[in-house]
Each structure stands twice: as C-alpha cells, then as structure tokens.
Amino acid sequence: xxxxxxxxxxxxxxxxxxxxxxxxxxxxxxxxxxxxxxxxxxxxxxxxxxxxxxxxxxxxxxxxxxxxxxxxxxxxxxxxxxxxxxxxxxxxxxxxxxxxxxxxxxxxxxxxxxxxxxxxxxxxxxxxxxxxxxxxxxxxxxxxxxxxxxxxxxxxxxxxxxxxxxxxxxxxxxxxxxxxxxxxxxxxxxxxxxxxxxxxxxxxxxxxxxxxxxxxxxxxxxxxxxxxxxxxxxxxxxxxxxxxxxxxxxxxxxxxxxxxxxxxx
Numbered sequence: 001x002x003x004x005x006x007x008x009x010x011x012x013x014x015x016x017x018x019x020x021x022x023x024x025x026x027x028x029x030x031x032x033x034x035x036x037x038x039x040x041x042x043x044x045x046x047x048x049x050x051x052x053x054x055x056x057x058x059x060x061x062x063x064x065x066x067x068x069x070x071x072x073x074x075x076x077x078x079x080x081x082x083x084x085x086x087x088x089x090x091x092x093x094x095x096x097x098x099x100x101x102x103x104x105x106x107x108x109x110x111x112x113x114x115x116x117x118x119x120x121x122x123x124x125x126x127x128x129x130x131x132x133x134x135x136x137x138x139x140x141x142x143x144x145x146x147x148x149x150x151x152x153x154x155x156x157x158x159x160x161x162x163x164x165x166x167x168x169x170x171x172x173x174x175x176x177x178x179x180x181x182x183x184x185x186x187x188x189x190x191x192x193x194x195x196x197x198x199x200x201x202x203x204x205x206x207x208x209x210x211x212x213x214x215x216x217x218x219x220x221x222x223x224x225x226x227x228x229x230x231x232x233x234x235x236x237x238x239x240x241x242x243x244x245x246x247x248x249x250x251x252x253x254x255x256x257x258x259x260x261x262x263x264x265x
Contacts, residue, residue, distance in 0.1 A: 005075040009034070014066050014073075021075065022046050022090060029079035034071030041065060042081045048093055050085040056151075058085035059096075064151040066097055067104075103157050104150050107140035109168045111160075120163050121248050124239055126156050127255055130165065131235030131262060145232065189231040196226060198261045203241060206250050214244050234262060 012020075014032065018041065021030065025046030032039045039061060042050040051062035086093055111133045122130065128146045137145065143153055160166045196215075204211035218240045219226060222233060229237075238258045245251040 007073055009068065009071050009073065014068060017073065018048075018094075022048070026075070026077060027080065028075055028077035029081070030073060030075045032065055032068055032071055032073045034068040037064075037068065037071075039065035039068065042079075044080070047090045048086055050081045050083055052085075059093075060151070060155075061085075062093075063097060063100055063154060064149075066101060067150050100154050100158070103154050103168075104139060106170070107143070108138050109170055110136065110138050111142070111166045112169050114164055114167055120165065121252055122255065123156075124243055125152065126160060127242065128235065128239045129153075129156055129160065131239060131255075131259060133166070145236075190227075191229045191231055191234050194264075195234060195261060199238070199241070199258065202254055202257050202261075206245055206247075206254060214241060218244075238262065 027044050030041045039053045053061045132142050242255050
C-alpha cells in the first residue's frame with residue numbers, strides 16, 4: 001500500500017475502519033480530524049501499537065478517538081512511531097474499548113446513588129457528577145451542566161461504580177415526559193435562604209470567618225448573585241467552594257453534608 005487511504009467518518013465509522021486496517025495487517029498511522037480535535041492511531045503489522053491526541057497518550061487517547069463521530073481520516077503507511085503504548089493483545093484492547101464505550105452508549109440513562117459504606121475521597125469532577133445526580137438528570141444533561149467531555153465521563157463513571165457509589169438505570173418514555181414537565185417548572189427557580197445558611201455554617205466550621213468572603217468570591221466568579229442564584233448551579237458552586245478546603249478529610253465532610261442539603265432543596 002503506497003497511497004494514502006482517505007475518507008469521511010460519514011462513510012465508515014472508526015470501529016469498522018480500524019477493523020479493516022487490522023485485518024489487512026497494515027502498518028502506518030491513521031489520522032482522524034474531528035472539528036478542532038485530532039487523533040492518531042499507529043498500527044504495526046496488523047496490531048495497535050500506540051495512540052495519541054493533543055493532551056492524551058495511550059489508552060485514554062484511543063478511547064477519546066473512538067468517540068469521534070464525524071470528521072475526516074487519512075491512513076499513511078509511511079508514518080510510524082517507535083514508542084509502543086499498548087502491551088496487551090489488540091483483541092483484548094478493543095474489547096476493553098467496547099466495554100468502556102458501553103458506559104456512555106445510552107446518554108438517556110440516569111444515575112442512582114448507592115449509600116456509601118465508607119468515606120470516599122472524590123476528585124472535583126467526580127464530586128460534580130455526584131452532586132448533579134440528586135436532581136435526576138440523565139448522562140447527557142450531566143455532561144452539559146458539568147462541562148465535561150464523554151472521554152472524561154467514562155473513567156469518572158467507572159471509578160464511581162467500582163467504589164459502589166452509583167448504579168445506572170434506564171429511563172422509560174413515560175418517565176421522560178413527566179421529567180420534562182418538572183424541568184419546565186424548575187426554570188427560573190432560585191436557591192432558597194436555607195441553602196445559604198447551611199453553606200455558610202458548614203464552611204465557617206472549617207475555614208472560619210473568611211467563609212462568607214469565599215462564598216461571595218465564587219458567586220461572583222459564576223457571574224451570579226445570591227438574590228437570584230439559579231437552582232441548577234448550586235452543585236457547581238458547592239464543588240468550587242469545596243476545592244478551597246485543603247484538608248481532604250474536611251473536604252469530604254463538607255461535600256457529604258452539602259450533598260444532603262442539596263437533596264432537600
């Protein structure tokens with residue numbers, strides 16, 4: 001194969017494209033450009049040996065590339081990479097990708113919380129997902145509201161499931177209709193005084209009298225005000241404020257207490 005293979009993902013999806021190149025036992029580099037994103041998958045004699053995007057290398061890059069749904073591709077047999085990212089067999093690797101992609105294959109799914117049997121330290125975006133879950137949002141809505149990409153959501157969901165904190169549930173059409181009406185009612189809903197009182201009390205117990213100033217700063221950063229603070233941004237505010245708490249144990253306690261408050265709003 002001396003000429004580049006080129007095409008569009010509208011003609012063939014990435015899974016089939018990679019499968020064809022593997023079956024033909026090609027060596028070279030598959031470049032996929034999707035909007036502002038670009039990914040590269042390297043092949044050597046019909047095996048996957050490496051993958052990279054702008055900010056990722058190895059498996060996480062491969063997973064991100066497999067999430068590309070549109071764009072153009074080109075396979076160049078003359079481009080190679082000496083570094084090997086994948087030690088496992090290609091079949092095993094692709095099965096792992098398929099399993100991880102299944103987590104976000106249905107974005108209409110919802111998350112249900114499972115009572116934690118032990119304290120768990122959460123990363124900022126993991127806390128964000130947990131905090132938004134209490135509102136009954138589906139995965140698509142959580143991705144938009146938390147401003148995270150599907151590639152980021154997959155490891156978050158895997159860890160939360162492995163820690164026994166969440167389960168995924170499917171949503172029926174009847175339930176979706178009821179939720180749509182409820183969401184319409186929530187438009188324009190603002191945070192009640194109870195929330196501000198609990199937030200100030202919990203934070204002050206940890207960082208002292210500067211709590212009010214920290215809260216005001218974070219509200220200003222979100223370009224909102226206490227008087228008209230949107231209900232749907234309350235979890236985001238709590239997550240941002242929790243990052244001001246240095247001690248991890250105190251941060252977990254604050255997050256846990258505020259999550260209980262958010263559930264009652």
